[in-house]
Amino acid sequence: MRVINKVLMLLIALVLIIGGTLFGMKHWQSRTDAQTTQSKAERHVTMVVKHDGKEKTFKVTLKKGETLLDLAQNEKREPKMSVTADGFITEIDGRAQNQVKNQYWVYTVNGKQTSEAPADLKLHSGDRITFELKQF
Known part of the structure; x- marks a missing residue:
């Protein structure tokens, strides 16, 4: 037992x-x-483009470790962007900056000004990048 x-x-x-x-x-x-x-x-960022009183919003797929410059140089993504050899964004969605009129593209990330160059600005899922064509 x-x-x-x-x-x-x-x-x-x-x-x-x-x-x-x-x-x-x-x-x-x-x-x-x-x-x-x-x-x-969740791997995306929101890009807002403002110029001439208009505003467009784009949801962009993000790969791990990508920078703002990586997004700008990818021709398959919207909005389309032109970048100089030294990494400055000069045209977005068909609208170029104008040096004669002192109009330049500036950007904020999550509502905050940044001094980081596009090549150095690592993006994270959920970031909101706002581009605005401003006159100085």
Whole structure:
């Protein structure tokens, strides 16, 4: 009788261990899948372009580690941008800056002025970049 009790207890313990492990693996896998889906869905920035009293908003897909210059140089993305050899953005969505009129593109990130050059400005998912053609 004692041997049967020991074997029975051992079997119950084994079933509990295996069941707990399988449940934990399934729970971990579903959390990982949800996080992967969420991180893919959130990889974007919002770009707002303002000029001549008009405003356009673009939702742009973002790759990990991309800078503002990377986005500007990608010809497949909207808005289309022109960039000088030294990395200055000179034209956005068909509207060029005008040195004669002292009109230049300036930008803010998440509502704050930045002194970082486009090549140095690393973007993060959810950032909002606002470009405005201003006269100085």
